[in-house]
Amino acid sequence: MEWLGLQFLTELPESGQVILDCTHNPFLVLLAYVVACAAGFATLDMTERVGHVEKPGSQRLWRWVGAGCLAGGIWAMHFISMLAFQIPIEVNYQLPITLLSLVFALTASWLAMHTLSHPHVTFWQLLRAAVCIGLGIATMHYVGMAAMRSAATTYYDPTLFVLSIVIAIGASLAALLISSHLRDGNGMFHQVLKYTASLVLGAGIVSMHFTGMAALTLVLPVGSLPTLPGENSHLQLGLTVAIITLLIIGSCISAALADKKLQNKEFDLRRVNALLSQLDQARVSLQQVANYDALTNLLNRRGFNHIFAEKLNEKTQNGGLLAVIFLDIDHFKRINDSLGHDAGDELLKVLAQHIKGSVRGHEDVVARFGGDEFCLLISLRDREEARHMAQRIMLKMKEPIELSGRRMVMTTSIGISLFPEDGKTCEELLKNADLALYQSKGSGRNSLHFFSPNLRTRATMELQLEEELRHALREDSGLLLYYQPIYDLKNAKVTKLEALVRWQHPIHGLLAPDRFIAIAEANGLIAELDNWVLRRACADLGELSRHGCEELKIAVNCSPLNLTREELANEIEQILHVTGVAPERLELEVTENALMGNIANSLVLLRQIRALGVSLSIDDFGTGYSSLAYLKRLPLNTLKIDRSFIQDIPKATQDMEIVQAIIVMAHTLHLQVVTEGVETLEQYQFLERHGCDFVQGYLLSRPVPLDEIRAVLDEINRRQHAHMVTALNLARGTTALASTDPFPKSPGPHAGASVVRPIR
Known part of the structure; x- marks a missing residue:
């Protein structure tokens, strides 16, 4: 078989001169190996470059650069190796065929780079590509050998010829496998591994070439005289080709390295831009959060x-x-x-x-x-x-x-x-x-x-009053208790006193509760104020007991806010224990709105207070929204009718009917009835006639301080006694005592606390 002047699978002629003394220049052989290793390193490096670039145009560019480096390296290795081949005859090379071999090398190299450009390649795909690439490299080698012209005829050993092709395929497969595994790595170990792989690939390419050369046999025809080789410069030419090839490969590798650094900088720049964009978005989000309400999306x-x-x-x-x-x-x-x-x-x-x-x-x-x-x-x-x-x-x-x-x-x-x-x-x-x-x-x-400006004045005053009230509670100064008698109609005497707090302000004088109770409730002082009132009332009751008023009871108002405190029952028990007052002598007054605000908790707390023995009264009845269904469940003792229902009696018929109904309802629920705001004799007589239990109001007395309450009680009891004597004499027909008014208007012991009208 003869192809391009080469004898394949053909036996040597029986006659002819066999050239046996062919040698190779060791330096050029080593130089060819270096070029092959450089080509292998460039191939691995370009494979990485193709895998790391993102733009399709850049991938095509680096694929062709890698193919050129590999083809140039293999072809230069073959050319240098042929220059290293020394035979005792003159040898020439045909340029067209030599360039044709370069085309085969370039085709095989492009196929290799094309295969490695895919991100995921199976082993069988790599094997098929390796066969094609190996055949292309072998074709390049033997086409290059065909360019050799001399007097000798070229014969090849079939076994070594096939072995060279197998080596070419094996070297190609090794290159593909190594490249596919190394293109995604980094670090020092990766670089060392790449250098080692380049040496192995270079050895594989050189091995294929010299295996093919080992299969070569040159035979001179019979009778021909060998022409001695002329003076040649193979060494100089080989160095030149090697240097040019290495420079080209080195330039490509440098360009790839520079492109990699540039790409890293671009990537870093994109990351910086992305981070800046994220920071801008975060700033906008933070500004949104900082300046807008998350629920309504309105400004905050x-x-x-x-x-x-x-x-x-x-x-x-x-x-x-x-x-x-x-x-x-x-x-x-x-x-x-x-x-x-x-x-x-x-x-x-x-x-x-x-x-x-x-x-x-x-x-x-x-x-x-x-x-x-x-x-x-x-x-x-x-x-x-x-x-x-x-x-x-x-x-x-x-x-x-x-x-x-x-x-x-x-x-x-x-x-x-x-x-x-x-x-x-x-x-x-x-x-x-x-x-x-x-x-x-x-x-x-x-x-x-x-x-309006008066609102500012009012707010300033309330702030000042808050500070001064806090000081008064802390220093226990300025706060006073006034007491208003509650008259028992059945027993015809005063049996209760209602404790009413006052504040002797150093500038504004004596302040009624409506001037500072709301301030205390709005500023968290009401619990402390109620506690002070309860302690002082119990202490004053003990003082009255030591002066002959052992049967008097005292009624103390409880703020709706204070009624929500679970510790109220314990505080009451402690105050009773400290002051020595019997629980039966204390009555706690609460408003119906305070009870109905949280009926479940109120019911529990009121039962705890009743368990102590303290009486409970519902104040200002009729002004809120209490339910009779709840009212019958509450552990109450007394019901106080608000003054708004009594002030127009006897002129208001409807009010009279309402008061009668309340009295009947309260007695049905086994509750005693107190009517407050009684100021006229007609009101008193109406309540007595319809079974009211207690009355309270200016008809008896205005609220007075503790040191005047005994005189007020004595005055009420004295006038009641005088009235009873007058009534008895009138019944007997005697008019001596009836000729004068037994209840004259008198300023009494205190300007604001006189008994101004008789109780009958």
Whole structure:
């Protein structure tokens, strides 16, 4: 078989001269091995580059660069190895065939790079590619051998010829496997492994070449004379080819390294840009969180204050009016308590949309300050514009809302302050709007009020009173107890005293409870104040007992807020123990609204107090919303009819019927009845006639301090005795004592505590 002038699978001729003394230049052989190793290293490096670049165009570029390095390296190795081949005849090489061998090398190399460019390649795909690549390399080698021209004929040993092809395929498979495993690694160990793999690949490529050379036999024809080789420069040419090849491969590797660094910088730059983008998004999110309410998506207090300051500065420079409108949802706490906080949140969302829909788009600012408090900032032309805006919001808020299967209507209280009339700073305007809101809530809610200077004066006074009340409780100074008698109609004597707290203020004089009780309740002082009243009342009762009033009882009012404290029963027990007062002589008065606010807890606490032996009275009956179903379950002893039902008797027939019904109902429930606010003889006679148990009011006495109560009691009892004697004489027909009024008006021992009318 002959192909391109080469004898394959052909026996040597029987006649002819066999050239046996062919040798190789060791230096050039070593140089060829170095070039092969460099080509292998470049192939591994370019494979990594193809795997790491992202753009398809860059992948194609580095695939061709890798193919060029591998093809150039293999072809240069073959060329240098042929220059190292030394035979005693003249040898020439045909350039076209030599260049053709380079085409086969390039084709095989491109196939190798194309196979390795796939991210996931199976072993069988690698094996098929290795067969094609090995055959291409072998073809390159033997085409290159075909370019050799000399007087000798070329023969190949079939076995070694096949072995060279197998070596080419094996070297190709090894290169593919190594490249597929090394392209995703990094670090020092990876580099050492890549260098080692390059040496192995170089050895495989050189082994294939010299196995093919070992299969070569050159035979001179019979009678031909060998032509001696002329002077040659194989060493110089081999060095030149090697240096050029190594420079090209080195340049490609350097370019790949530079591109890798550039890509890393681009990647780092993208990461930095991504981080900057994330930081921008985080900043926007934080700004959203910092300036907006998460539930309603309205501005929060911080965001509102920022815009408020900007608008205030603008109005200060350019002139104009601003209105700050404070809104508070009336009785919103009932929604959370009855339907739960989730329902309350849903309601707040709806109400926020109602408020937002009532304003003038982006011109007005709406914010939620927390809970059920909202605040608006609007630009005005005149004062009435703020009123119309508030009224429009109040009307919008009254629209029915479906919530948790219920249809409900909410109302709002509104306070308004104006710039520059009511203040020139954010803090001042917000505070004044809040004061106006407080006035709206105090006047029955579902209303609006503008700020006025007297509100500031009132707030300042309340703050001062709070501080002074705190001091009075801490130092036990200024607080007093006044006592008002409660007359027992059946026993015809005073059997109870109601303890009423007063405050002897160093500037404002004697203050009634309505001036400071609300302050104490609003500022967490009411428990301490109630405790002080209870201790002082029990101590005063002990003092009265030592002066002959052992049968008197004392009634003490309990604040609704104090009635929610579980420790109240223990405090009462401790005070009774310390003062030595029997529990039966103490009566605790509570309002019906306080009881009905939390009936379950109230019932438990009242039973604990009754277990001590303390009596319980429901105060101001008829003014709240108590239920008879609950009233019969409460462990009460006494029911006090509010003064509002007695003040128009006997003129108001309806009030008379209501009082009669209450008395009958109370007696049915085995409760004693006290009627307070009795000021006229007609009222007294009406109550006595209809079975009332006790009366209390100015007809008997105004509240007096402890040191005057005994004189008041003596005066009441003396006049009662005189009245009874007069009545007896009249019954006997004697008029001597009837000629004078036994109950003249008298200022009594205290200007505000005289007995001004007879009890009959």
